[in-house]
Amino acid sequence: MHNILVKVCMGTGGIAAGGDEVLAAFNKEIAEAGITASVEKKCSTHQVGCRGLCAKDVLVDVIINDRKVTYQHVRPEMVSRIVKEHILENVPVAELVAGDDYHNFHDKQFKVVLSDCGSIDPEDIDAYIAVEGYTSAQKVLGSMSPEETTDLIKRSGLRGRGGAGFPTGTKWEIAGKQVSDRKYIICNADEGDPGAFMDRSVIEGNPHAVIEGMIIGAYAIGAYKGYVYIRAEYPLAVERLRKALDDARRRNFLGKSIMGSGFDFDILVKLGAGAFVCGEETALIASIEGQRGMPRAKPPFPVYQGLWGKPTVINNVETLANVSYIVRKGAEWFASFGTEKSKGTKVFALTGKIKNSGLIEVPMGIPLRQIIYDIGGGIEGDRQFKAVQTGGPSGGCIPADLLDTPVDFESLAKVGSIVGSGGMVVLDETDCMVNIAKFFLEFTRGESCGKCVPCRIGTKRLLEILERITKGEGRPGDIELLENMSVDIKMASLCGLGQTAPNPVLSTIKYFRHEYEAHINDKKCPAGVCRDLLTYMVLPDACKGCGACLRACPAKAITGEKKKPHAIDPSVCIKCGACFDVCKFKAVKKE
Amino acid sequence: MVTLKINNIEAVVPEGTTVLEAARKAGIYIPALCQHPKLTPFGGCRLCLVEIKGMPRPVTSCTTPAAEGMEVATTSPVIERLRRTVLELILSDHPNDCMVCEQAGSCTLQELAYEYGIRENRFEGERRKYARKDGNPFIERDLEKCIMCGRCVKICDEVQGVEAIEFGYRGFDAKICTPFEEDLDCEFCGQCVSVCPTGALTGKLWSKKGRQLGVREVDSTCPYCGTGCMLTYHVKDNEIVRVTSKEDGLNEGLLCVKGRFAYKYVNSPDRLRKPLIKKDGVFVETSWDDALDLIADKLKEVKAEHGPDAIAGLSSARCTNEENYAFQKFIRAAIGTNNVDHCARL
Structure with missing residues (x-):
C-alpha cells in the first residue's frame, strides 16, 4: 500500500507563479492515470500556504510513504512527467528536484510560527486539528485560569512582533486586571511596510493558529469579542481567514460556551482601506470605530481605554500565532530560543x-x-x-x-x-544610500495622516532636501540640517510613524555620510544610481567601434564611424544607460 | 484632587484636568494652536510639548492628564527648540502674507512667530496651493492658511453638532473638506470662524473693512432673539465692520448666523427709525406718542364693537422673556382675551 500525498504551494506567491494550474494539472493527471481508483495506491493532493522560498515557486512536495521530495519551478506541463515517473513508478524526476539552495535556505531556519505553514491545507480545519490544532485552546479553557494563562505567556518571554517588542504577557496582565463590562482583543493584520509579507503569509498559510491565539488571549484578559483588522489588499488572506472563522464557529471553537467551557467569544473581520497609519494601534481603533484613521496621543494606552473606550489588547498576527505553540510546548521550551531579553x-x-x-x-x-x-x-x-x-x-x-x-x-x-x-x-554596491533614504521618505511622506505638524510638513521637507541632493542641487549644510530636523521630528511627532520616519535618513547619514558628501560636494553618486549626477563616456581604448551603443541610444547622442572609437555628446545624452547595458567590451563608463 | 508640580510650583487640580489646564490655572503660559477649552484634546500642533519626569520623551500637555506627584517642566532648551522647529515648519507652508491678511493682529500663529522671533526660516519648499474659492455667502475659506489644527472640525461636531466639515486626504495633502468638496452649505453659525487660530477662516463681509487700527470694540447684546447673546461690534467710522463674541459672556462666545453675520441692517437706509402712520394712502413719520394713541383708540374701537375675542396678539421672538410676559399680560388683562401666541411656536 502506497500513501501518496502531493502538496502544492498556494500562497499568494505560489498562485502568482501558477500554483492553481499546477494543482489542477496534478488532479487531472492523477485521475487520468487511475491512481485514486487503484487498490495499492491512495493518493491525495492539496494546497498548502507559503513555503518561504517564493523565488522557486511553484514548489511541490510529493510524499510517498513519508518520503518527501520537493520539486521547484514546477509548471503545469511538467506535471505529467512527475506523475508518470515519480508517482506511478516511484522514481523522482531528478532534474526538477529542488537543489542545494532550497535546502540551505531551510536548514538554517528554526520554525515555530511557520512550522505548519506550507505543510497543512490552510482551508481545511481538520488538517489543523491533525497537527494538534486547538488542543492549546482546549487546555487553557478547560484546565487553566486566566491568570495562569497570562503567567505562562509572561514566563515564555514573548514580545510583540509588530515592531515595538512590548512584552505580550504584561500587556495581557494589565488588560486582565481592568474592571470593565466589556473588553476587546484585536489582531493587527494591517501589515504595510514595503516589502513585508510575514503576517500575510501566516494568515494565508495557517489562519487557525491566529484564531487559536486570539481565543487564548481573549480568555486571559476576559474579552468577549475580538476583531481582526486586516488589509483589504490581502484578498486571499481575508478569504481564508473568513473560511477559517466559519469553520471554527461550526466546531464551537468560537461562539457560545467554547468547547463546553462556558467561555463565550467570537471574532469579527474588519477590512482596512489602505492607510499605512492604521497599523498604528490608536489609528486602528479609530478606524474600527468608523472614524478617520488618525492616531491619538497615548496615554491613555489601549489596555486602559481602547476600542469604544474599553480595555483593549492589540497583538500582531505573528505574536498571536506563537501563542498556541507556547501553550502546547511550554513557556520554558519557547524561552530556550533567542537571547536573554528577546525570546523565541x-x-x-x-x-x-x-x-x-x-x-x-x-x-x-x-x-x-x-x-x-x-x-x-x-x-x-x-x-x-x-x-x-x-x-x-x-x-x-x-x-x-x-x-x-x-x-x-x-x-x-x-x-x-x-x-x-x-x-x-x-x-x-549598486544601491545609493541617499536614494534609499529618499525611497523610504517618499513612502512615509505619502502615508503620514497629516494630523501633527512635524510628521505632516517635516517628512515633506526631509524628502525635498533628499530630492535636491540626488539631483545635484545639494548645498553645504544640508547634512546638518537633515540631522537636526530628523532629531526634532522624532521627538515632536505624535505617533510611531513620525517618531520613526527619519530613521532611514539618520542611519544612512551615520554610516554612509561620505555618500551624502559626494552628492553634495562633488556632485557625484558613488553607486551610479542618481541619474542627474551621472556622466556616460566611451573609453576610446576599449571601444571596438561595433556600433551597438549607437544603435541602442534613443537620443542619438552617440556618434562614431565603424571600427573607430565612438563618442557620447553629453549635451544630448539623457543618461538612460542603454549604451552602458549594451556594450560587450565594458567600453562605456558611467560615473 | 491631584497635586502636581509645574516648574516647581505646586498645583492642586481636580482629577481629569490636563497638564495644560493645570498650568494655565497656575498662571503658567504654554503655547498652543490646536487646543481650545471648549473642545476635546487633539494633540496635533505639538506646541504644548512639556517634559514630565519619568517619561522618555516630551509629551503634549493638552492630552496628558495631571497625575499625583507629577513633575512637569513647561520649558527647557530642548522644548523651546522643538517648538521653534514646529513653528518654522508651519510657516514654511504658509502664505506669510500678514500684510494683507484679514486676521493680522488677532492671529495666534502670527503672535507665536512674533514671540519666537522667527525672521529666518531653515525650511523651504513646496507650499500648498488651492485655486478654487468657496462660493458660500458668509465664510471665506483660505485653505492655504490652514494649519490643520482641527478646531473648526471639532467645534462643528462637538459643540454645534452639525459635522459640516471633515479631514480629507493624507499627509502634506491633507485638508479640511466639505462633503464632496463642494461649496460649504451649512448653518453658517460661524463657530468655526471664531475658533480658527489663523486667517484660514474669516467672514466674507469683513473683507477689507478694517482690522485693528481705528476700530473700536463695542460690547452689546444681540437684538435678534430673546436669548440675548453677548456680542462685540467692531466699529470703524461709525460703521459695524465685524461681529465677535467674548467667551466670558453668557453665550460663551457662540453665535448663530444672524448674530454673527446679519448686522448690515444697522446702517441700512431702509431701516425704520420712526413710527409711520398712513394718511391719505401715504406713510407719514410720526411720534411714538401719536402712534401708540392711535393703536389704543383702534383696539378700544374693535373691542367695543366686536368683543375682546375679535383681537389676537402675536409677539416676536426678538423680544425678551420679560417683554413677552408683559405682552401676554396686556392681551389677557387689558384686552381680555386668551388669543395670544408667539412666533417661536411656529
Whole structure:
C-alpha cells in the first residue's frame, strides 16, 4: 500500500507563479492515470500556504510513504512527467528536484510560527486539528485560569512582533486586571511596510493558529469579542481567514460556551482601506470605530481605554500565532530560543539584492551575517554587500562592518535600526544610500495622516532636501540640517510613524555620510544610481567601434564611424544607460 | 484632587484636568494652536510639548492628564527648540502674507512667530496651493492658511453638532473638506470662524473693512432673539465692520448666523427709525406718542364693537422673556382675551 500525498504551494506567491494550474494539472493527471481508483495506491493532493522560498515557486512536495521530495519551478506541463515517473513508478524526476539552495535556505531556519505553514491545507480545519490544532485552546479553557494563562505567556518571554517588542504577557496582565463590562482583543493584520509579507503569509498559510491565539488571549484578559483588522489588499488572506472563522464557529471553537467551557467569544473581520497609519494601534481603533484613521496621543494606552473606550489588547498576527505553540510546548521550551531579553523566533521577509529571497523564521539573536550568507545565499551576482535595511520605513540601514550584530530587539536598536515587523532588505554596491533614504521618505511622506505638524510638513521637507541632493542641487549644510530636523521630528511627532520616519535618513547619514558628501560636494553618486549626477563616456581604448551603443541610444547622442572609437555628446545624452547595458567590451563608463 | 508640580510650583487640580489646564490655572503660559477649552484634546500642533519626569520623551500637555506627584517642566532648551522647529515648519507652508491678511493682529500663529522671533526660516519648499474659492455667502475659506489644527472640525461636531466639515486626504495633502468638496452649505453659525487660530477662516463681509487700527470694540447684546447673546461690534467710522463674541459672556462666545453675520441692517437706509402712520394712502413719520394713541383708540374701537375675542396678539421672538410676559399680560388683562401666541411656536 502506497500513501501518496502531493502538496502544492498556494500562497499568494505560489498562485502568482501558477500554483492553481499546477494543482489542477496534478488532479487531472492523477485521475487520468487511475491512481485514486487503484487498490495499492491512495493518493491525495492539496494546497498548502507559503513555503518561504517564493523565488522557486511553484514548489511541490510529493510524499510517498513519508518520503518527501520537493520539486521547484514546477509548471503545469511538467506535471505529467512527475506523475508518470515519480508517482506511478516511484522514481523522482531528478532534474526538477529542488537543489542545494532550497535546502540551505531551510536548514538554517528554526520554525515555530511557520512550522505548519506550507505543510497543512490552510482551508481545511481538520488538517489543523491533525497537527494538534486547538488542543492549546482546549487546555487553557478547560484546565487553566486566566491568570495562569497570562503567567505562562509572561514566563515564555514573548514580545510583540509588530515592531515595538512590548512584552505580550504584561500587556495581557494589565488588560486582565481592568474592571470593565466589556473588553476587546484585536489582531493587527494591517501589515504595510514595503516589502513585508510575514503576517500575510501566516494568515494565508495557517489562519487557525491566529484564531487559536486570539481565543487564548481573549480568555486571559476576559474579552468577549475580538476583531481582526486586516488589509483589504490581502484578498486571499481575508478569504481564508473568513473560511477559517466559519469553520471554527461550526466546531464551537468560537461562539457560545467554547468547547463546553462556558467561555463565550467570537471574532469579527474588519477590512482596512489602505492607510499605512492604521497599523498604528490608536489609528486602528479609530478606524474600527468608523472614524478617520488618525492616531491619538497615548496615554491613555489601549489596555486602559481602547476600542469604544474599553480595555483593549492589540497583538500582531505573528505574536498571536506563537501563542498556541507556547501553550502546547511550554513557556520554558519557547524561552530556550533567542537571547536573554528577546525570546523565541522571528519571521522576516528577506528581500533585495539577495540570492534566496523569501520568508524566513530564525531564532532571535542569530547574526545578520548568517541570515544573509547562509540562508539568503549571499548577494545576487556575487556583488559587494553594502547594507541591510531592517524594520521597513521605521528602521535603519546596517553597514557591512556590523554584519555580526545579533538580530534581537536590543542589538538592532543599539546600531540605530529596529527589528520592526520583520522587513529585511539587502542592499549591495549598486544601491545609493541617499536614494534609499529618499525611497523610504517618499513612502512615509505619502502615508503620514497629516494630523501633527512635524510628521505632516517635516517628512515633506526631509524628502525635498533628499530630492535636491540626488539631483545635484545639494548645498553645504544640508547634512546638518537633515540631522537636526530628523532629531526634532522624532521627538515632536505624535505617533510611531513620525517618531520613526527619519530613521532611514539618520542611519544612512551615520554610516554612509561620505555618500551624502559626494552628492553634495562633488556632485557625484558613488553607486551610479542618481541619474542627474551621472556622466556616460566611451573609453576610446576599449571601444571596438561595433556600433551597438549607437544603435541602442534613443537620443542619438552617440556618434562614431565603424571600427573607430565612438563618442557620447553629453549635451544630448539623457543618461538612460542603454549604451552602458549594451556594450560587450565594458567600453562605456558611467560615473 | 491631584497635586502636581509645574516648574516647581505646586498645583492642586481636580482629577481629569490636563497638564495644560493645570498650568494655565497656575498662571503658567504654554503655547498652543490646536487646543481650545471648549473642545476635546487633539494633540496635533505639538506646541504644548512639556517634559514630565519619568517619561522618555516630551509629551503634549493638552492630552496628558495631571497625575499625583507629577513633575512637569513647561520649558527647557530642548522644548523651546522643538517648538521653534514646529513653528518654522508651519510657516514654511504658509502664505506669510500678514500684510494683507484679514486676521493680522488677532492671529495666534502670527503672535507665536512674533514671540519666537522667527525672521529666518531653515525650511523651504513646496507650499500648498488651492485655486478654487468657496462660493458660500458668509465664510471665506483660505485653505492655504490652514494649519490643520482641527478646531473648526471639532467645534462643528462637538459643540454645534452639525459635522459640516471633515479631514480629507493624507499627509502634506491633507485638508479640511466639505462633503464632496463642494461649496460649504451649512448653518453658517460661524463657530468655526471664531475658533480658527489663523486667517484660514474669516467672514466674507469683513473683507477689507478694517482690522485693528481705528476700530473700536463695542460690547452689546444681540437684538435678534430673546436669548440675548453677548456680542462685540467692531466699529470703524461709525460703521459695524465685524461681529465677535467674548467667551466670558453668557453665550460663551457662540453665535448663530444672524448674530454673527446679519448686522448690515444697522446702517441700512431702509431701516425704520420712526413710527409711520398712513394718511391719505401715504406713510407719514410720526411720534411714538401719536402712534401708540392711535393703536389704543383702534383696539378700544374693535373691542367695543366686536368683543375682546375679535383681537389676537402675536409677539416676536426678538423680544425678551420679560417683554413677552408683559405682552401676554396686556392681551389677557387689558384686552381680555386668551388669543395670544408667539412666533417661536411656529
